[in-house]
Amino acid sequence: MDEEVVAVGHDVQVVDPDVRNYVYGLVTALGGFNGEDADRYVLGDDALACLRDIKRWLKLYDEKNNRMDVARCLGEANVVSGDLLPILTLWWGTGQKSKHMTRIALACLELLVPLTWPLEIHSQMTVNHHRHTPYLLQAQVQHKRGILKAGGSNLLRAAVRIALPSMAVPRSERESRDEGILKLMLYFLRNVAIISPNSRLAAEGDEEETSRSSTINAFHQQDALALILTMCSNVGDDFNLQDIVLLEILFHLVKGVDVEKLFKDEEQAGTDYASDLASILNKEKMARREYQKTAPTRHSRFGTMIWVKRDNGKMSTVSGQRSLRDDQQTFEKMDQSKKWNKPKPRRKQQDSTQNNNFNMPVHLNREATEHLRTFVEEFLDSGFNPLFTHVRKAIEREAERVLDINTRQFFYTVGWFLEAERVRRARQTRRRTAQNSGKAKNIEPDSYGLVAGVLNQETFITLNRSMQSSLDNKEWEDLNAQMRCFTQILLTVQEMAVSPLEDDQEIAENIQNRIFYEETTHDRILAIVRGYKDQSFGYLDSCTELAHVFLRMLERYSKDNADMQIRSRRKAKRKQKKADNAEAEGAPNDEQDSEAEEMEDAAQVTKERNFDFKRFAAKFCNQACVDTFIAFTGYYKELNSEQLKRAHRYFYRIAFKQEMTVLLFRMDIIALFNRMIKGPEPMDSTKSVYKEWEELVRQIIRRLIKKLDQRPALITELLFSKINSTVYYLEYGHEKQTISASKRPPAEVVITSTEATTRESQLRIVVGALVLDGRADLVKWIKDVLDSAADEREVWEIQEETRLLEDPEITTIPNPMITVKSKDDFVQNAMFSNATLRLFMKIAGFERLGVEDVLGAAWIVPSSLKSEDLRNTLAEIKKSLETPFPSDGDDDPRKQLQKKDRGSGRGEALQGTLDVNFGSESEGEDVPEGPLFPANPRSKASALDELKKKRKKKTKPSAERDPLDEGTLEARREARLANSLSRQAKIKSDLFIHASDEESDAEADKEFFRLEEERRKKQAAEVKKALLTGPGHSEKTKGKGKKAAARKRVSDTGAGTDSKRQRRGSASSDVQSDADGDILMADDAGSSHSPGGIDELLGLGEDDDDLAFDDDLAFSRDRPSKPEVSDQASDPEEDAPVASTRRRMRGGFVIESDSE
Structure with a gap:
């Protein structure tokens, strides 16, 4: 009914009248203030039943129908400030001993939790939600003002008092009702901490009454902080299911709070406040001075249009009186007219996370700062390790109570408290040094065991997994919290490394080794910096800080550890190689894959290698990383000294350490640097890093001018981003010379069929494999080559016979070799990469020229092949193509080809020298195949006589020797062979066997x-x-x-x-x-x-x-x-x-x- 379109001027029925009347009746029957005693609240006759009915309406009507009508009616009836809070005050003052009043107080708490539940704007909201959400947000602020109001209110203490009996019960004896009461109390505290005035709605009353300072002060005064600290210290022992709620309370108490300001002393805080005020006044003065230079006159309401004559004689028209102020304003007006506003793509609607936004800074008054600092110090001493260890385990096992937003809260809170621990240690060191008259050696160092719960390997694994998941899913706010946590862990480890305690130094060394050992961590940091586009400023600040800290620590660690090793994860290429080999062989054999091969493949994915920091730092020298830091530097007027120093260090590394100044030679970058120093709106010259920036900009512009003289093409490249080839050309003046690596030839294949003993059968197998692989065109090309070579060889043979007939005494000329020419590039590549075609060419009689087997190597038809041989080979190929080839079963020609083992030749050589064939061990074998032992050694006398004969033969003149004919040589060869066999037989029968x-x-x-x-x-x-x-x-x-x-x-x-x-x-x-x-x-x-x-x-x-x-x-x-x-x-x-x-x-x- 309320979602229908209503004509303008007609009233819109916000809530169903029947629902409104029934809810108002329940609120009226609940009770009210007595006329005689206006300050005393009087309960109705059946107040407990009324409270339960209101709860039932909220559950069965609003939650079931996904509406907010009942909540809107309760807000309009002011049930929280007018009924629930007075009832709790009444119970706190007089009725704590009454069971009936305790039940009524518990029922009030059950209503306060849903009525103060935080509201978020999300994509699943209906028209009913959009209609009621603004009013309910304002109503919740009023509820919080009533809960925190001054005047001795003890509403938070009353809520804690309701849950004390359930807390006193041991965890093993608690019932579900006790757990529910504890949950109600903690959710109530969390809701009070979350509620804050909405910046998009008009504020009602004093905003200070509902600010973070008021919340922290009320929590401190009503012992809520003490309760939180007690429960955090006993998480896992007495409180097992309350860890996530406690995490949320801590997150909403500390989000946006500046840790440096929190731990400043009063004197230092007062000085900083004075300097901040002076800085603001100075900025205002400078703004007024700039404004007065071009302030409008009393005639400024008249229109203006001017002409600007350019160098080429053309005229440009500029309108508006701003162009009359000075030349700079005129040029800016022209630039604005020429600027191309690139249309932005329609972004996906994302849910608003106003309640979980931790990027907005929060200001605390002096009292709240003192209370929060005390609580943080006590929490670090007793509750840090138990709470965050338990929460991390719950996140790892994906417990039902853990939501997606809780992971973000966990990492941000861990990072915040780690930073608090570092700042607290620095503050304690300063105070102890001052108390010991500047003698720091008398200070006893403290261990970092108080925060050791998040400095273990389990936390690093969870953090890395979450960062990678957030990066892949583009969950930028989650990644922002994780980057903050990772940065604080690195800074904490850095301080542990210089701790006086040896245990802390060893732990820091171990942690750095684990963090820097994984190359995936290095690549993730690089991907985050390069992947920045249009995220929030908080995300930009976090990613630049993480890159800055990570690079500095990694550089220092790599210098201290010259033999640093990192584990590189790369995809194994073995499967691709197997696929290529299978394609070359003709058909893949899936049955050959085994579990051992899969384990070998997995082992090759991960390998260790030496780490080179210069090589890693060079990965940050690209245009994407430069654009990220340029976008960060663009906020130079809002950045503090540490942030400006961070950007300065990066640009200094790019320009001078890596010698990649060309990346900074872009028009917008140079204009930004010039504006930071020369204006308009320059950087504050009172900042400590102003001199460093001034020198950096001067050197960059100096190098730009020098490079323009060397490379005139840089004038054009100033308008564009630089790619790698452009950077190399501008740096060295010539294109980068690349040498392509030579491709390895495929593995040789052989025919495994025992029946393929003739060349005809071998040709049929190879031709069939090519045809079944869809390479019939290669077979046709081989036929054409054979046909052409046979014709050419036949012509030559006829000419040679004619020449011999004319002159029989003429010397014969050997047949000329015929070059095998490929018809196109595809065939030429196949001659190198197709192992089956190479086998085909070898069987056909072709030979490869040269020793190197590279792409483009020449193949020839040797001179030993006559035209008749080539004709026969061609006929056999044609005969093979006449019959079809079986494509399945064992007769498939592709299955009869197998890759030749590369080590077979070496194995045979080793077999001949290391293995001795001892013959068969079967009985009855008298004459084994071949000799069993080495040749029979000759006697010493015969050996000496033979040596003398050889010496005599050497001294005999060569002219006296008679030439031996072929028959004599053959007879001597047979005699030597027979003598050798007889000696071997004697070894077997006489020398070793008796x-x-x-x-x-x-x-x-x-x-x-x-x-x-x-x-x-x-x-x-x-x-x-x-x-x-x-x-x-x-x-x-x-x-x-x-x-x-x-x-x-x-x-x-x-x-x-x-x-x-x-x-x-x-x-x-x-x-x-x-x-x-x-x-x-x-x-x-x-x-x-x-x-x-x-x-x-x-x-x-x-x-x-x-x-x-x-x-x-x-x-x-x-x-x-x-x-x-x-x-x-x-x-x-x-x-x-x-x-x-x-x-x-x-x-x-x-x-x-x-x-x-």
């Missing part, structure tokens, strides 16, 4: 171990003797030992046979019982030792131990023959000892690679 290997001889084993024990004792004695006699003895016996060893080697060939057989027999039994791969001594020369190497280093002579592993002929392959000592005695080079090489062993046998 019938006695499978027998067990106890007497032989006993004799073997006895000889071994004697050799060990003898060797130990010789070592001891060598150590006692020293190196001189070794030098004397060196030559003698060499000759003796040579003689011993010849004489021991026959004597070592018995011991050899004994060792072989015992070793075979040992191998069966021991699996650790011991080396077996099974050679007739096993008892001989090398004259050089380890033996001579130990100083051993001719009586040395016979067991020398390094000279065992059974363990050497192609061992070089050693000449006799008598033949080499004249060679002085043979006197030097040669250390024997230690051979690699595997499975009990020596394996020597070809390189050795």
Whole structure:
């Protein structure tokens, strides 16, 4: 009914008359003031029932129908100031012991909470809401004035008294009714703290009666602050569900309060007030002076139009008397006419958050400042950690009582109290220093444990997650609160790092390491600064302060930690590479993806790298960041010294530290800097940073003039923002040279089908894979190339035959190579990137020129391919295209192609040198495939004779040698091969395998171990003797030992046979019982030792131990023959000892690679 359009001049029915009459009747029956005693309120006969009926009307009519009619009627009836508050005053004075009066007082409190509930303007409001909200806002201000009015009112204390019995009950014994009473009391205090005069509505009465100062004073006088402090200190123990309400009360008490002013002493506050007043008067004086320069005259009501003649002779018309004042006003008038007002896009309607706006500063009187400072100090000492730790846990688990607005309140309140703690410490330090006559060393430092509840890893995780979420969802006010909190955490950690306490320093070092370790934090700060557009000034102030503090602390920390590491999170490119490889192979195989590969991909997303601060600071040198700080500097007349210093430091870093002054060479930026110093409306010259700004602007303009001489193109670029290429050109005078990285060729693919043994079958598989991949055009191109090459090769062959027929003795010319030419860029790229096409070209006989496999490499048809070969290949391709290709199942040609393992070649090489094929272990295999052991070493005599023959052949003149024909060479080659095979067979059948290997001889084993024990004792004695006699003895016996060893080697060939057989027999039994791969001594020369190497280093002579592993002929392959000592005695080079090489062993046998 009330939403219908009503004609002008007719009355609008605001509320349904029936509803109004019924509500007014309930208010009248509730009670009133007695005529005999006008100051005494008298309850009605059924006042409790009336209160419950009013509550029922509010719930069932207003809330159910989403209207405000009943609340409007109660406001018009003045039920709060005229009935509810007098009833509570009556209960406080006389009826506290009466249960009936206590019930009535509780019913009044139940009505006060919804009637004082804060109202917000939001997008879901109806016409009924818009009609009643302005009146209800004014009514709530009147309600608050009645609650806080002077004259000994104890209404807040009465509300607290109602909830005291429920507070006294232990938490484990409380019922839902007790929890509800506590909630009512706290919500009532919160509503009183929230209500404030609306700036868009006309004020009624004295605004000071409902100001923040009056609220804080009333809370202090009526013990509400003491109650809040008590409950905050016991959150989690006695009060579990009241944490969010307590947070809201604190938020609305401290929002907008300047912490610096809160903790100033009285003398300092008085001085600041005087200086502020002087500053305001000075501003007013300057404004009047500027106004008097161009003040209007008594003839100013006449119209004016003037012509301005420009340099090119054209005339411009300017209207208005402002253009007559001076040239500057005339030019400004012209500029305003030329200015393009860019149309702003229609912004999405956002809900108003007037009650939660913390950007508006609040002024407190001296009494309220003292009360709030006392409460804040006590809260920091006892209630900070319990409350905020409990609230953070509730936010993390997303408890039902937590709303979206509470997250914003949490971060802002945490930041505010952290700043209060820092300022309080500074104030305490000043006061203690003054009391100790300036001796700060006598002051006992305090720990930062009072605020440690928000300096842990859990809080940092919650803060980072919330900042990223707010940034992604463009929730700027939430992000503003989170930036303030993060900034205060950084400043607190900075002070902890210079604390005299070592524990605080270690904690600060740990916190900085955690914060600066994540590169995502660095990127988030950069994104916030670069992403500023048209947010509020509070948001702009917060983001610039955060960037300023973060950069300074990170720079200092990186200097102190030269090897600083950060964790970089980047998207893994492995999946993209897999997709490319699968495309090259013809068909992806999804079954190959496993959990291990996914874990490997995830591990590659995060990696550590060294941190370079210069590289990070350079990220702030872009036009977006400059625009953000320029927008902040545009408020220079309202900024204080700290804020101006913040902007000055950024521009100084840009211009001089990073040498990117070009970014500041823009017309509006230069005009702003010039206006700040020269005017009109310049910066206040009494500020401490004025001299620094003046010098900065002077240097920037000086560099601009110098750069204009060097780069005349800068005159045009002054009108525009600078991109990276423009900045580089203006800085260095030439374009930036970029070198494109060469692309890697795709992995080689091979045919996995075992049936594809012929070239025809291979061609069918490759052609089918290309056709099924939609690359039939590439197959057609290959056909055209083959056809053209065959024709060209056939013509050449005919010409060559004709030429030979004409002159048979003429030398033949090899076939010329034919270059494979791509028809377009697509085919040229496919020749490099399509692995299937490359395999196709190889099978067709094409070859790639050059060693480097790069894009654009030349492919040719080699001269070895005749025209007939090319015709056959073309015919096979055409034959493959005649039959259809299966596109599913195992016969799919794409599934028969597989990427070649890059490490296969290396693996085969290692297999040939490290792995020994011991044959099959199956029974009955007498002749395995190939030799089991190295080639049979030749005897010493034969090796020496062969060496002498080689030397004789070298001395024979080449002219005396008869040329050998091909048959003789082939016969010798076959003889050498047969000799080698026979030697290998002997190794297998005679040298290492005997019938006695499978027998067990106890007497032989006993004799073997006895000889071994004697050799060990003898060797130990010789070592001891060598150590006692020293190196001189070794030098004397060196030559003698060499000759003796040579003689011993010849004489021991026959004597070592018995011991050899004994060792072989015992070793075979040992191998069966021991699996650790011991080396077996099974050679007739096993008892001989090398004259050089380890033996001579130990100083051993001719009586040395016979067991020398390094000279065992059974363990050497192609061992070089050693000449006799008598033949080499004249060679002085043979006197030097040669250390024997230690051979690699595997499975009990020596394996020597070809390189050795």
